[in-house]
Amino acid sequence: MTDIAPPDQPAIRCRNVWQVFGIGAAKSLPGAMDHAGGDVKHAAQILRDDGLVPAVQDVSFDVKRGELFVIMGLSGSGKSTILRCISRLIEVTAGQIEIDGEDILTASKARMTQLRRCKLGMVFQHFGLFPHMSVLQNVAFPLKMQGQGRAERLERAQEVINLVGLKGREAAYPRELSGGQRQRVGIARSLAVNPDVWFLDEPFSALDPLIRRQLQDEFIDIQARLRKSIIFITHDIAEALKIADRIAIMRDGQIVQIGTPSQIVLEPADDYVRDFTRDVAKGRHARLSSVLHPVDPDAPPAPDDPGLTVDMTLDEALNACMLLYEPVPVRGRDGQIAGMIDPADLANALQVDP
Amino acid sequence: MSAWIDTGLTAFFDLIKPGARMLSVALAYPMDWTKALLQHTPWPLLVALVTALGWYVGGVRLAVLGFLGLSFVVASGYWVESMNTLSLVAVSVPLALLLGGATGILANEVPRVKSAVQTIMDVMQTVPTFAYLTPLLLLFGFGPVVGLIASAIYAAPPMARNVMLGLERIETDIKEAAIMSGGNRVQQLFLIEIPSAGTQIMVGVNQSLMAALSMVIIAAVIGGFNDIGWEVLLTMRKAQFGAALLAGLVIVAFAIVIDRISAGMARQQQRHSRQGALAIIAAGALAAVLAWLYLPAAGQLKLLVPVADWLDGRLTVFVRANGAALDSIKNTAMFYGLLPLRIGLDGAVLPFTWGFLWAGWMSAALFAASAAIGGVIALQGRVAAGLSMPILAGIIETGIAELPWPFVLIGAGAIGFVAGGRRLALFSVLMLTAVLLSGLWEKALWSLYLSGAAVLTCAIFGGAIGLICALSPLAWRVVQPICDMLQTIPLFVFLIPVLMFFQIGEFSAFLAIILYAIVPMIRYTRHGLVSTPPDLIEAAISSGATTWQTMWEVRAPYAAPTILLGLNQTILYAFAMLVIAALIGTTGLGQSIFLALGQADIGLGITSGAAMAILALVADRLVQGFAAERRRALGL
Numbered sequence: 006m007t008d009i010a011p012p013d014q015p016a017i018r019c020r021n022v023w024q025v026f027g028i029g030a031a032k033s034l035p036g037a038m039d040h041a042g043g044d045v046k047h048a049a050q051i052l053r054d055d056g057l058v059p060a061v062q063d064v065s066f067d068v069k070r071g072e073l074f075v076i077m078g079l080s081g082s083g084k085s086t087i088l089r090c091i092s093r094l095i096e097v098t099a100g101q102i103e104i105d106g107e108d109i110l111t112a113s114k115a116r117m118t119q120l121r122r123c124k125l126g127m128v129f130q131h132f133g134l135f136p137h138m139s140v141l142q143n144v145a146f147p148l149k150m151q152g153q154g155r156a157e158r159l160e161r162a163q164e165v166i167n168l169v170g171l172k173g174r175e176a177a178y179p180r181e182l183s184g185g186q187r188q189r190v191g192i193a194r195s196l197a198v199n200p201d202v203w204f205l206d207e208p209f210s211a212l213d214p215l216i217r218r219q220l221q222d223e224f225i226d227i228q229a230r231l232r233k234s235i236i237f238i239t240h241d242i243a244e245a246l247k248i249a250d251r252i253a254i255m256r257d258g259q260i261v262q263i264g265t266p267s268q269i270v271l272e273p274a275d276d277y278v279r280d281f282t283r284d285v286a287k288g289r290h291a292r293l294s295s296v297l298h299p300v301d302p303d304a305p306p307a308p309d310d311p312g313l314t315v316d317m318t319l320d321e322a323l324n325a326c327m328l329l330y331e332p333v334p335v336r337g338r339d340g341q342i343a344g345m346i347d348p349a350d351l352a353n354a355l356q357v358d359p
Numbered sequence: 360m361s362a363w364i365d366t367g368l369t370a371f372f373d374l375i376k377p378g379a380r381m382l383s384v385a386l387a388y389p390m391d392w393t394k395a396l397l398q399h400t401p402w403p404l405l406v407a408l409v410t411a412l413g414w415y416v417g418g419v420r421l422a423v424l425g426f427l428g429l430s431f432v433v434a435s436g437y438w439v440e441s442m443n444t445l446s447l448v449a450v451s452v453p454l455a456l457l458l459g460g461a462t463g464i465l466a467n468e469v470p471r472v473k474s475a476v477q478t479i480m481d482v483m484q485t486v487p488t489f490a491y492l493t494p495l496l497l498l499f500g501f502g503p504v505v506g507l508i509a510s511a512i513y514a515a516p517p518m519a520r521n522v523m524l525g526l527e528r529i530e531t532d533i534k535e536a537a538i539m540s541g542g543n544r545v546q547q548l549f550l551i552e553i554p555s556a557g558t559q560i561m562v563g564v565n566q567s568l569m570a571a572l573s574m575v576i577i578a579a580v581i582g583g584f585n586d587i588g589w590e591v592l593l594t595m596r597k598a599q600f601g602a603a604l605l606a607g608l609v610i611v612a613f614a615i616v617i618d619r620i621s622a623g624m625a626r627q628q629q630r631h632s633r634q635g636a637l638a639i640i641a642a643g644a645l646a647a648v649l650a651w652l653y654l655p656a657a658g659q660l661k662l663l664v665p666v667a668d669w670l671d672g673r674l675t676v677f678v679r680a681n682g683a684a685l686d687s688i689k690n691t692a693m694f695y696g697l698l699p700l701r702i703g704l705d706g707a708v709l710p711f712t713w714g715f716l717w718a719g720w721m722s723a724a725l726f727a728a729s730a731a732i733g734g735v736i737a738l739q740g741r742v743a744a745g746l747s748m749p750i751l752a753g754i755i756e757t758g759i760a761e762l763p764w765p766f767v768l769i770g771a772g773a774i775g776f777v778a779g780g781r782r783l784a785l786f787s788v789l790m791l792t793a794v795l796l797s798g799l800w801e802k803a804l805w806s807l808y809l810s811g812a813a814v815l816t817c818a819i820f821g822g823a824i825g826l827i828c829a830l831s832p833l834a835w836r837v838v839q840p841i842c843d844m845l846q847t848i849p850l851f852v853f854l855i856p857v858l859m860f861f862q863i864g865e866f867s868a869f870l871a872i873i874l875y876a877i878v879p880m881i882r883y884t885r886h887g888l889v890s891t892p893p894d895l896i897e898a899a900i901s902s903g904a905t906t907w908q909t910m911w912e913v914r915a916p917y918a919a920p921t922i923l924l925g926l927n928q929t930i931l932y933a934f935a936m937l938v939i940a941a942l943i944g945t946t947g948l949g950q951s952i953f954l955a956l957g958q959a960d961i962g963l964g965i966t967s968g969a970a971m972a973i974l975a976l977v978a979d980r981l982v983q984g985f986a987a988e989r990r991r992a993l994g995l
Contacts, residue, residue, distance in 0.1 A: 122541030133532030
């Protein structure tokens with residue numbers, strides 16, 4: 006199925022997904038939508054008044070192939086619920102979800118088992134390690150489910166254990182490991198079957214800050230090598246900005262904004278998102294490409310060229326043209342001038358919101 | 360009513376009897392095999408096997424325990440009887456585990472089954488153990504197989520309960536990880552969920568073992584099998600208390616060894632070396648070979664019989680010397696405590712014992728005083744407590760066994776309403792009406808009186824001991840092992856010491872019930888008081904409260920729901936023991952259950968068992984209702 010898929014097809018495609026908890030939710034939803042005239046907020050309120058819990062409301066997004074898509078939100082925002090909808094750990098109330106073009110909501114139980122055995126991997130917040138199995142057995146378990154032979158699966162398990170840096174601890178049991186080590190096992194287990202789509206549900210939230218940063222860095226390394234299509238759930242904006250290709254910010258069951266880290270930081274869609282990014286040092290996350298002016302063909306050539314490129318962060322750019330006052334050119338990856346920037350604008354963009 | 364039930368059920372039982380008898384014959388085979396196997400295994404080898412298991416599971420401590428326990432059994436001369444008992448347990452426990460495990464898994468998989476299973480298990484817990492025996496006797500005939508089946512049925516619910524609990528408590532992450540690994544439901548269940556719940560399931564195995572042992576011993580009353588429970592009963596009937604105590608201690612030794620080793624298996628920890636275990640077994644095998652040549656068979660060893668005889672002699676001397684003192688303890692308790700509770704002050708207060716006759720004006724004074732006190736309490740805002748004062752006075756005046764039935768029904772309804780609203784009130788009244796209609800009302804009141812008196816005593820003394828243990832860790836260190844032991848001993852054994860000193864009769868039964876039922880009261884009281892959050896205590900202390908003020912103002916209210924749960928357990932324990940205590944002379948429902956057993960009168964057996972269960976169930980629900988209400992009030 007994957008081999009004939011068109012190249013621009015998204016890895017994951019969600020359209021108007023609703024997850025409403027409560028008895029008779031599937032029946033109440035269409036009525037509520039009709040009554041609200043299609044207004045999502047109003048419909049959600051109607052459902053709440055009926056004693057139902059609309060945990061995910063009309064959520065739509067695409068995850069591109071090889072993209073690291075982060076869903077960020079506070080607890081209760083529905084971010085973990087949407088992930089469980091996509092992995093079909095819970096049944097969706099309404100909407101469409103496709104993985105590599107395949108509608109998974111209508112997929113049979115057997116087909117879902119098949120998909121999970123070959124294509125999907127998941128990492129859990131509290132690790133979800135099987136307490137009665139050693140590290141090696143834990144990692145080899147999904148392969149065992151695939152029906153691989155013992156020697157074969159232990160060899161592959163060893164490979165991923167080495168990848169996450171746990172070599173030498175294969176015989177240990179989960180209770181003998183530290184939190185960081187446990188999550189490495191969780192990551193290794195989810196990668197054992199070499200899945201195309203990788204779900205990570207707050208994988209680093211239960212770890213202390215130092216270990217968290219270390220694992221984030223290793224995770225970025227692993228992703229640079231493997232290029233999986235990833236949905237990564239977090240409640241930590243700094244973590245989201247650090248690792249994401251794109252971020253979706255959720256609030257009360259709805260997506261408030263989807264954008265690259267730069268867009269989230271520099272152009273917050275509303276006060277809620279602005280609040281989140283207030284304490285973030287923008288210069289470290291936003292790139293020059295997001296604040297570029299087009300080249301004015303009539304203007305005289307710029308007097309200075311400090312060698313700025315579109316991939317530089319604002320901090321790096323400001324360091325390079327700290328003492329300049331005239332607009333300077335910014336070059337793209339191909340070396341051509343992609344646009345201009347005024348150092349004064351650069352300083353303004355970096356200003357922390359009041 | 361019991362006659363109708365008899366006719367109906369006999370017809371039904373006749374229908375399924377052939378199948379049951381076949382099962383009975385089929386089950387006799389594995390039992391005989393196990394019996395033969397255990398009988399023919401040389402005893403040094405068996406001692407070594409148990410010691411080795413103890414070592415493997417819990418190191419030196421459990422190895423020593425296993426060794427001493429089994430050595431005691433060998434020395435007692437009851438080896439053959441013990442092995443017969445053990446073979447019953449060995450066959451019934453796997454059955455119970457299978458039955459309970461399957462039920463637990465089924466309840467976990469099908470939510471609709473779950474609540475039904477839970478209700479059935481709640482009821483089963485309150486049905487007295489002997490009540491199981493009568494219908495089974497009819498189905499399976501007399502003989503050890505009935506004991507086997509009864510103990511398998513009796514031991515299944517703890518297993519089912521723990522399997523359900525264990526599966527329920529698995530972290531969601533682990534369950535989801537199993538799904539995401541691509542396991543189908545069967546793989547998820549058997550490869551991940553059941554092993555993950557292993558610790559809890561082993562707790563179930565432990566409880567199941569203990570229940571089976573207890574039931575096997577109890578089933579000895581129907582006889583037909585040369586086992587250790589029968590030995591206790593026989594010697595007790597012959598008033599050979601030394602021998603009875605010895606046989607009883609053999610049971611205790613078994614119970615403790617089985618309990619501690621299986622509890623050790625439930626704990627997750629490093630196992631001890633296999634080599635050590637193998638070495639112990641090898642030593643046992645060597646000893647077995649030597650024993651073949653030099654030592655007598657286990658049955659002939661009677662090292663402790665002289666001790667038992669000596670004890671018997673000493674006991675006779677002691678009872679003869681202190682007869683007056685023992686009698687006066689008994690009589691005081693009877694005349695000033697039990698009798699007034701049973702037949703009321705108006706019947707119990709006689710010139711012969713109290714020195715005066717209860718007169719009409721005394722009743723009037725009692726009611727006036729209670730009404731006055733009740734009025735004051737009610738005016739302070741605690742209406743329910745105020746109303747209960749005159750009711751209490753009424754009970755003391757008439758006696759529990761002579762309460763008129765409308766009074767009981769209305770009283771139960773009122774208490775039910777206060778504890779849990781309309782539904783509970785209706786439940787209590789309907790249930791008690793069923794007892795009233797069964798024709799066993801008087802006997803039920805008798806049972807209520809005896810267990811009520813025992814529960815009251817347990818609540819006062821157990822509460823006090825729990826309080827002391829909460830205040831002083833030293834006291835708890837003394838009391839805890841005693842509590843542990845009392846809870847491990849099969850019910851039957853409690854009868855021996857009380858019989859030794861107080862002969863057959865109501866007072867002995869009363870004491871035996873207290874001995875058994877006081878444990879939960881102590882445990883829960885202490886636990887409730889000790890587990891008050893430290894910041895609450897610190898807040899009280901920093902507000903200037905003394906130790907006692909902290910106890911009464913903060914810790915006791917916080918512990919109230921827990922203590923009520925302890926009281927609830929005490930009530931259930933008391934009812935359970937009540938039937939056993941009927942062996943040594945009480946009237947009431949326990950006696951009816953025994954009569955039914957003796958005459959294989961299935962109608963009487965079932966009605967009296969049901970009546971007993973109803974009393975326990977109503978008491979259970981009422982106290983639970985109060986506990987739930989307290990918890991809500993505290994926001995727990």
